[in-house]
Amino acid sequence: xxxxxxxxxxxxxxxxxxxxxxxxxxxxxxxxxxxxxxxxxxxxxxxxxxxxxxxxxxxxxxxxxxxxxxxxxxxxxxxxxxxxxxxxxxxxxxxxxxxxxxxxxxxxxxxxxxxxxxxxxxxxxxxxxxxxxxxxxxxxxxxxxxxxxxxxxxxxxxxxxxxxxxxxxxxxxxxxxxxxxxxxxxxxxxxxxxxxxxxxxxxxxxxxxxxxxxxxxxxxxxxxxxxxxxxxxxxxxxxxxxxxxxxxxxxxxxxxxxxxxxxxxxxxxxxxxxxxxxxxxxxxxxxxxxxxxxxxxxxxxxxxxxxxxxxxxxxxxxxxxxxxxxxxxxxxxxxxxxxxxxxxxxxxxxxxxxxxxxxxxxxxxxxxxxxxxxxxxxxxxxxxxxxxxxxxxxxxxxxxxxxxxxxxxxxxxxxxxxxxxxxxxxxxxxxxxx
Ligand code: ATP
Numbered sequence: 001x002x003x004x005x006x007x008x009x010x011x012x013x014x015x016x017x018x019x020x021x022x023x024x025x026x027x028x029x030x031x032x033x034x035x036x037x038x039x040x041x042x043x044x045x046x047x048x049x050x051x052x053x054x055x056x057x058x059x060x061x062x063x064x065x066x067x068x069x070x071x072x073x074x075x076x077x078x079x080x081x082x083x084x085x086x087x088x089x090x091x092x093x094x095x096x097x098x099x100x101x102x103x104x105x106x107x108x109x110x111x112x113x114x115x116x117x118x119x120x121x122x123x124x125x126x127x128x129x130x131x132x133x134x135x136x137x138x139x140x141x142x143x144x145x146x147x148x149x150x151x152x153x154x155x156x157x158x159x160x161x162x163x164x165x166x167x168x169x170x171x172x173x174x175x176x177x178x179x180x181x182x183x184x185x186x187x188x189x190x191x192x193x194x195x196x197x198x199x200x201x202x203x204x205x206x207x208x209x210x211x212x213x214x215x216x217x218x219x220x221x222x223x224x225x226x227x228x229x230x231x232x233x234x235x236x237x238x239x240x241x242x243x244x245x246x247x248x249x250x251x252x253x254x255x256x257x258x259x260x261x262x263x264x265x266x267x268x269x270x271x272x273x274x275x276x277x278x279x280x281x282x283x284x285x286x287x288x289x290x291x292x293x294x295x296x297x298x299x300x301x302x303x304x305x306x307x308x309x310x311x312x313x314x315x316x317x318x319x320x321x322x323x324x325x326x327x328x329x330x331x332x333x334x335x336x337x338x339x340x341x342x343x344x345x346x347x348x349x350x351x352x353x354x355x356x357x358x359x360x361x362x363x364x365x366x367x368x369x370x371x372x373x374x375x376x377x378x379x380x381x382x383x384x385x386x387x388x389x390x391x392x393x394x395x396x397x398x399x400x401x402x403x404x405x406x407x408x409x410x411x412x413x414x415x416x417x418x419x420x421x422x423x424x425x426x427x428x429x430x431x432x433x434x
Contacts, residue, residue: 011035012070012081019063019085020070021288022054023077030054030074037068041176042131043138054177057303059290063087086284090132093257093281094139097227101145104225115217116147116227118251122244122268123259125234128289130158132259133231138173145226146171148213149180152206152247153233155193155297159185161308161370161390162193162301163429165202165209169223182308186212189372189387191333191427193301198334199239200354203246208384210250236264245271254278260285305370305431309392323419324402330360330371330424331382355383360426366393368430374423388420392431 012020014037024030031051039046039062046052046062051073054060062070063085072079097117104116119136121129133149140147150167151157159166159180168185175181188205195202217224230251232244245268248256254277258265265282272278292300334354357379360366370392376385396402 009071009073012072012079014039014062014064014068014070014081015083016067017065017085017087018081018083019061019087019288020079020081021061022059022072022079023290024054024056024058025075025077026056028075029056030072030076032062032070032072034062035069035071037064038066039064039068039070040138042174043135043142044173044176045142046176052177057299058177060176061085061286061288082288084287086286089283090135091139093283094136097136097140097255098143101140101225101227104227105221114221114224115254116225117255118228118230118253119255119257120230120232120248120251120253121257121259122232122236122264123234123285124236124261124264126289126291127234127260127285129153129234129259130156130231131286131289132257132283133229134158134174136229137170140226141170141173146223147226148223148228150209150213150228150230150251153231154190154195154202155233156292156300157231160187161305161429163191163370163427164189164372164387165205167209167213167228187372187387189374189390189425189427191372191425191429193429195233195235195243196239197428198354199243201334202243203250204355204383206243206247206250208386212386213251236261241267244268248272248278256280258282302431305392306433308390325362325396328362328419328422328424329379330362330366330426331357331379332360332426333357333383357382362396363398364396366426367396368432369393369426370429370431371424371426373419374421374425376421376423379423382423382425387425391419391424394433 014020022030031053033051034046034048041060041062097119100117104114107113121133123129130153137147137149146169148167149159149170151159152165154163154165157164157166159168160182164187166185166187168180170180186209188209190202190205192198228251230247230253232247233240236244256268256272256278258268258280265280269280272280334356370390372387373389373391374382374385375388376382
């Protein structure tokens, strides 16, 4: 019998306002190109005739407003076309945001009205938050704005590696394969992939990030008018919900987009009644969003770290190095033994301050940890400092006081190959190279 058509070169015709949803197979990449008409991938138009190469496991949709023919080459886990999508409602949101940007730009630069939309996207896991953020950013960049993307998702964030919160201006529609460019992000290292490990630290870092951005906006009318799109975590119960409200408040969000959950929408709407200048909008989740279980999420985190250290091309060990650890100081933030409140004298604060720095000995226990390199010049600046990049410790030679073969990819290219500071932060983030 003839094997399934999955590996053959084939064409797909898309009617207007429909999309081709693709899950690339687990082992082999996929090529795709636009033959006729026009189409976009998560808000970024694709050029005609040019083959795009997608790595294994990527999920995406090619959407067309007016009709298109697509050619695919390679095997997929699944691919199908869908003509029911929430794209019209998404692009309507975009149109409203554009109006606000134009009004902000037209008003005098010192007034409040010169602030463009600050959009925060919330919803349960796998509701399409990252995807919607991406579309809104790409559509607006296509129109010449440079909106700021803020990613508060420490589990499945898309700016640097897991365990971080970060922000970056988006100057061009986001590349469907490469994702967010890594040129100049502002990154704070939390060090864990769930907020419950140290929720207070998470809040402190969110505040730091917001404060730094606020300073940048003050001096830059263009980016202030373009505004922000803020992606959040899918953790919406209990502490997760409190963290969402904290983020809305800290970033002074004026548009809250709630994806795929009625209950969350009504809770937030209710809480924000007191703030008439904040719009809470309910949006439908796309049927194309792929649910990811714990294992898949773990894999995705690992893939992001790999991509960060090796690049998409899988270039082996571009920046292997040796550092002398007598020059380095490693800290863990928070933690330490926590005395139960009941054991403390009345009025005393627990010793486990969430932002307390605990110095960590460099030993083989740090193998496979991913550490952040802080820009701090003094230890007391570590909490409020953003990070320059990350190192992954592949070997430690205790006799020679050396961390060998660590890999550093500085967020700031100019630091490539050498540590831009001597303070390292370690959390619970690890990575096993496979
Ligand atoms: P999390 O809470 O885990 O961060 P999320 O709500 O941000 O999830 P997304 O990351 O946007 O969800 O989407 C989940 C997955 O579904 C992603 O791999 C994304 O590429 C894919 N996806 C989203 N929309 C579509 C679509 N229309 N067609 C195909 N795949 C899609």
